[in-house]
Amino acid sequence: MTLVFTPDQDQFRDSIQRFLKDKMPTTEVRRLMATQRGFDDDLWQQASQQLALTGIHISEDLGGAGFGAIELAIACEEMGRSLFCGPYFSSAVLSAYALMLAADQDQQEQWLPELASGDIRASLAITETATIWSAADIQTTANTSGDGQIRLTGSKHFVIDGQTADLLIVAAQSPSGVGLYLIESDAPGLSISPLNTMDPTRKMASLTMADVPAIELSRSPESLPSTLLSAACILLANEMVGGAQQLLQSSVEYTQLRYQFGRSIASFQAIKHRLADLLLDVELARSAAYQAAQTLADCGDLAQLSQAQQRQLTEHASLAKAAVSETYLKVALETIQLHGGIGFTWENDTHLWFKRAKASEVLFGTPAEHRERMLSAMTEAATKENAA
Amino acid sequence: MNENRIHTEVTQWLGQHWDPNMDLITWRSLVADSGWGAPSWPADYYGKGMSPQDAAMVEQAFAEYGAVGAAQSGVRMLAAVTLLAHGSHEQKQKYLRGILTGEDQWCQLFSEPGSGSDLAGATTRADLRGDEWIVNGQKVWNTSAHHAQYGLLLARTDWDAPKHQGLTYFIINMEQPGVEVRQLAQMNGHASFNEVFMTDAVVNRDDLVGVEGGGWQCAMTTLANERRSFDRARDVGGRKARKGKIFSDLEEEFAIANEPYTWYPQRAGRVDLIMPRAVETGAINDPATRQDIARLHIMAECAKWTGDRAKAAAKAGKPQGPEGSLGKLAASNVARLASRVHTAISGNDAMLTGPDSPMDGTIAEILVSTPAISIAGGTDEIQKNIIAERVLGLPKEPRFDDGPFRDVRRNTGPAADGTN
Ligand SMILES: Cc1cc2nc3c(=O)[nH]c(=O)nc-3n(C[C@H](O)[C@H](O)[C@H](O)COP(=O)(O)OP(=O)(O)OC[C@H]3O[C@@H](n4cnc5c(N)ncnc54)[C@H](O)[C@@H]3O)c2cc1C
Numbered sequence: 001m002t003l004v005f006t007p008d009q010d011q012f013r014d015s016i017q018r019f020l021k022d023k024m025p026t027t028e029v030r031r032l033m034a035t036q037r038g039f040d041d042d043l044w045q046q047a048s049q050q051l052a053l054t055g056i057h058i059s060e061d062l063g064g065a066g067f068g069a070i071e072l073a074i075a076c077e078e079m080g081r082s083l084f085c086g087p088y089f090s091s092a093v094l095s096a097y098a099l100m101l102a103a104d105q106d107q108q109e110q111w112l113p114e115l116a117s118g119d120i121r122a123s124l125a126i127t128e129t130a131t132i133w134s135a136a137d138i139q140t141t142a143n144t145s146g147d148g149q150i151r152l153t154g155s156k157h158f159v160i161d162g163q164t165a166d167l168l169i170v171a172a173q174s175p176s177g178v179g180l181y182l183i184e185s186d187a188p189g190l191s192i193s194p195l196n197t198m199d200p201t202r203k204m205a206s207l208t209m210a211d212v213p214a215i216e217l218s219r220s221p222e223s224l225p226s227t228l229l230s231a232a233c234i235l236l237a238n239e240m241v242g243g244a245q246q247l248l249q250s251s252v253e254y255t256q257l258r259y260q261f262g263r264s265i266a267s268f269q270a271i272k273h274r275l276a277d278l279l280l281d282v283e284l285a286r287s288a289a290y291q292a293a294q295t296l297a298d299c300g301d302l303a304q305l306s307q308a309q310q311r312q313l314t315e316h317a318s319l320a321k322a323a324v325s326e327t328y329l330k331v332a333l334e335t336i337q338l339h340g341g342i343g344f345t346w347e348n349d350t351h352l353w354f355k356r357a358k359a360s361e362v363l364f365g366t367p368a369e370h371r372e373r374m375l376s377a378m379t380e381a382a383t384k385e386n387a388a
Numbered sequence: 389m390n391e392n393r394i395h396t397e398v399t400q401w402l403g404q405h406w407d408p409n410m411d412l413i414t415w416r417s418l419v420a421d422s423g424w425g426a427p428s429w430p431a432d433y434y435g436k437g438m439s440p441q442d443a444a445m446v447e448q449a450f451a452e453y454g455a456v457g458a459a460q461s462g463v464r465m466l467a468a469v470t471l472l473a474h475g476s477h478e479q480k481q482k483y484l485r486g487i488l489t490g491e492d493q494w495c496q497l498f499s500e501p502g503s504g505s506d507l508a509g510a511t512t513r514a515d516l517r518g519d520e521w522i523v524n525g526q527k528v529w530n531t532s533a534h535h536a537q538y539g540l541l542l543a544r545t546d547w548d549a550p551k552h553q554g555l556t557y558f559i560i561n562m563e564q565p566g567v568e569v570r571q572l573a574q575m576n577g578h579a580s581f582n583e584v585f586m587t588d589a590v591v592n593r594d595d596l597v598g599v600e601g602g603g604w605q606c607a608m609t610t611l612a613n614e615r616r617s618f619d620r621a622r623d624v625g626g627r628k629a630r631k632g633k634i635f636s637d638l639e640e641e642f643a644i645a646n647e648p649y650t651w652y653p654q655r656a657g658r659v660d661l662i663m664p665r666a667v668e669t670g671a672i673n674d675p676a677t678r679q680d681i682a683r684l685h686i687m688a689e690c691a692k693w694t695g696d697r698a699k700a701a702a703k704a705g706k707p708q709g710p711e712g713s714l715g716k717l718a719a720s721n722v723a724r725l726a727s728r729v730h731t732a733i734s735g736n737d738a739m740l741t742g743p744d745s746p747m748d749g750t751i752a753e754i755l756v757s758t759p760a761i762s763i764a765g766g767t768d769e770i771q772k773n774i775i776a777e778r779v780l781g782l783p784k785e786p787r788f789d790d791g792p793f794r795d796v797r798r799n800t801g802p803a804a805d806g807t808n
Contacts, residue, residue, distance in 0.1 A: 004700035004706065266783055267786070269785065286711075287693035372678060374686070378663075
């Protein structure tokens with residue numbers, strides 16, 4: 001465990017920060033969130049091609065930059081800070097991990113370079129009704145017809161950026177268990193309907209599939225849903241840390257500017273102490289997110305985890321998801337409170353982060369579910385040790 | 389230095405010198421003189437000028453060898469860092485060795501009945517007469533003062549200077565007629581802190597630390613190090629039942645000199661006992677308690693990793709970020725939550741104490757000791773003021789205590805003279 005960034009990583013962060021500061025001010029966030037697509041093609045191209053952000057953790061021979069989870073986490077944190085609007089999390093994070101985990105060599109060679117270059121955008125469709133991913137929640141079926149063609153039938157919800165994806169990676173049940181399947185967005189039998197999301201900076205869609213032709217990703221290990229969920233939680237946690245930090249900073253700045261009773265409201269101890277508490281919360285959350293990213297980075301090939309690695313990954317991922325999502329929401333609520341009336345207006349930017357925090361609280365599972373998932377992994381480990 | 393080389397060198401030295409049948413002081417004198425007892429100290433003063441990381445390697449090599457290291461418990465290390473930073477050459481020569489050998493115990497004479505958080509409001513006075521400072525006044529809540537040979541004393545030497553500039557830092561010999569120490573009973577049944585009355589007590593001129601009027605800076609050094617120590621679990625003595633005179637001496641040191649610290653692990657909440665207790669009681673199967681346990685585990689892990697981040701940043705030569713100032717506040721939160729979770733796990737048994745309480749009283753001791761951690765070494769509120777002002781850069785608290793200290797409004801009446 002290192003928990004400290006290298007000078008190269010610091011530099012990498014700086015360059016993303018500069019880019020986003022320039023290209024993704026809240027005026028731009030507001031413009032994009034009001035559109036159906038939710039992102040800007042030129043900006044997406046710049047992010048993918050000039051900064052190579054879409055292929056950070058994809059290996060170089062597959063067209064990526066060949067970095068790991070730490071660098072990806074840095075990018076997510078910075079995007080969370082600026083509320084970057086674009087299918088980054090859905091495509092570069094979730095879908096790339098899904099392909100790395102489940103696709104065989106040929107499939108990876110076919111799809112990952114295009115994902116890395118940002119030329120195609122993919123979305124991951126797992127959730128049906130439950131908040132936390134589980135095999136039991138997956139009712140969508142994959143049937144092989146007489147001609148050998150696999151076809152998916154069922155429906156998926158909360159598919160991030162599903163309405164603009166070129167490619168959908170869908171979890172479905174086949175007679176041999178849960179697996180991941182690829183379908184193209186213009187496939188016959190598929191209908192995609194956008195959802196009205198509270199957080200308009202993160203678009204979501206529902207899929208309805210009736211005998212949609214699909215390709216099976218052939219390397220689906222048994223631990224796949226769990227590993228994928230852990231990776232998703234870890235990168236989301238890092239994204240959330242960026243947002244929480246941004247909110248804290250805005251509270252610290254605003255309370256110093258705002259005068260009441262002849263003094264800045266930041267000089268009132270009630271407010272100083274709340275900000276000190278928030279700083280502690282944010283730093284603890286940051287530690288959880290960074291440690292979890294480190295754990296993910298240390299895992300190496302995610303398709304070949306030992307049981308101990310799997311447990312550690314589950315524990316740290318769920319720990320980070322639970323810790324950071326509660327902190328993010330708390331900081332968002334406190335930031336509104338510390339702004340007073342203006343904090344409740346549409347014009348003030350705080351609600352943009354509040355909504356991201358609110359949605360991120362339940363995305364991939366509630367804090368309570370993740371506390372339980374963490375503890376189960378820990379007690380399982382304890383029982384194993386006792387038995388040994 | 390290369391890590392392996394350090395390990396080899398220490399192990400070789402131990403191979404030549406370690407003998408568990410020596411008495412403890414003789415052994416620790418050897419350790420102190422060799423520089424291995426405090427390798428991060430300067431080579432001129434019982435150290436080897438090593439980085440903290442290398443010094444940690446040395447400590448590890450001692451532990452692996454099963455050898456006893458220099459004395460570390462109590463206030464001694466706070467005395468040492470303060471003397472190393474502000475003391476004279478003579479003071480360092482005179483006092484540092486006894487700190488490492490364990491021959492001398494130290495205590496911290498800062499808080500007074502009238503000034504605790506507001507440490508700079510001390511009214512214990514020191515007046516120079518000839519070559520001696522004559523000390524009069526009262527200190528309170530002084531841990532281990534009843535075992536101490538020396539005290540770190542903050543006293544007022546100038547009543548016309550502003551509050552923070554009229555203080556001077558002294559080393560006071562506790563074993564003299566002018567110093568009276570009375571143990572104070574605590575709510576957890578221990579009596580590890582004391583009140584200390586000084587009546588014409590004498591401090592030699594050479595025992596003034598730093599400069600006259602510079603006491604506040606020295607006290608800050610002591611406090612900063614004390615606060616940093618709260619996020620570390622205290623070593624309960626590092627003793628295992630092993631044979632030899634050294635170990636029986638160590639046992640005795642533990643029973644007497646270190647007795648005031650036996651409850652310190654409990655005041656930190658004993659997060660390590662949560663899972664075993666939850667399994668033992670079956671509380672691990674209760675969904676609501678599981679959520680509490682998980683919350684605590686998360687908070688404790690995050691606090692630990694935050695401390696690790698601060699250390700890693702320091703090691704990498706990066707400027708200290710906010711993570712370095714948060715340890716004490718985090719430790720209070722962890723202890724408070726741990727106490728609640730222990731209660732939930734214990735159920736009815738949380739009403740019991742002493743041998744009737746689970747784990748032979750340990751659980752009860754946690755419940756009645758955790759309130760101390762958010763007071764000792766600077767309260768949570770003071771920590772939050774510091775974080776808000778120094779880390780976040782928020783405005784300072786309004787002050788009503790400038791001008792000559794003589795004119796500053798302060799405690800009078802019962803609380804100020806120590807009677808209740
Ligand atoms: C177990 C234990 C061991 C100790 N060991 C030692 C020792 O070895 N040597 C030593 O010198 N002292 C020692 N102390 C004393 C300790 O440092 C003081 O008790 C502490 O600093 C608080 O001071 P006080 O008791 O005077 O409380 P006060 O300062 O009177 O505080 C009372 C309450 O007011 C709050 N308060 C005070 N000022 C402010 C402010 N500016 N803003 C907001 N709130 C404020 C405090 O947070 C607290 O809640 C020990 C205390 C304990 C509990």
